[in-house]
Amino acid sequence: MTYMLNQWSARLCAFLLCFVMLAGCTVQLVPAYDSVVVEKLDTLNEDTFVLLSALENGSSAEEFEDYEPRYNELIGRFDALRVRTETRHVPTLANRLPVISGLELCRTDDNPTACLNTSPAALRDVASQLRTLRDRHRANGLESGNVALARGAIEIGLEQATTVENALER
Amino acid sequence: MEISEIVSDLLGNLEEQLGDDIGTIRTFASSQGKKLAAQAKLIAEQRVAGVLRDDDELFEHFVQSLKDAAENFARSVVMLTVLTIEKAWNAIVNAIWGALNGILQGAGLPSVFIPGPPSVN
Secondary structure (H helix, E strand, O other): OHHHHHHHHHHHHHHHHHHHHHHHOOOOOOOOOOHHHHHHHHHHHHHHHHHHHHHOOOEOHHHHHHHHHHHHHHHHHHHHHHHHHHOOOOOOHHHHOHHHHOOHHHOEOOEOOOOOOOHHHHHHHHHHHHHHHHHHHHHHOEOHHHHHHHHHHHHHHHHHHHHHHHHOOO | OOHHHHHHHHHHHHHHHHHHHHHHHHHHHHHHHHHHHHHHHHHHHHHHHOOOOOOHHHHHHHHHHHHHHHHHHHHHHHHHHHHHHHHHHHHHHHHHHHHHHHHHHHOOOOOOOOOOOOOOO
């Protein structure tokens, strides 16, 4: 009986050891997938382009008041999403990979994880475009050129964030 | 299951996974390249005869934004590449070493050593 128990315990220990070792040697090099970020990005994407479509032929400074709450809401939501992606855990093991350590682009002093968490920068730029558009609208009104320029920059940033965040779903 | 079958299955899965990931990176790079080029063209047009003609501050804003976006695009490609490396490593660890240990344990033998994280120095 004692022999059987010892044998069973040994097998259990071997299994647990195997499990721990196996689990311990898989790696995570970039942040975990966050479904909330992806859902919020989808909604923000839609709401932003609805606003830009309404403005694409230009809008006078007198009309600004009609749009101000929509600008402010979008800017606030983009900033909140940026903070969420900026403050998540970013594994640092990948900083030792040649693909990263050899690139000047990734060695920024103020942000050591610049190449491992790129959505915050993309979202910061989108919010910046909306702020500039809002302030111009208030001061001088908008011509179609203002909106086209903002739209081009926003599309680039949103595509970067959306592609990266979706890819994180392993 | 024979080791050769395990390796063959693993390589097939790995090839499919890497193919998908490289496809994602290629599509992303192509789309971003077109968008960045279109934005540069638009900035130039608006500077010559548009809203940026007499507005240096706004012109500087969009030029700086384009530069930042191009850099973040390159960083995003690096990030997607690192994600692919992660997936490849984990697929190998989970499949190969899991299968080998399964075989050894099934035969009542102690499990084979498990490799640590990849050497990246």
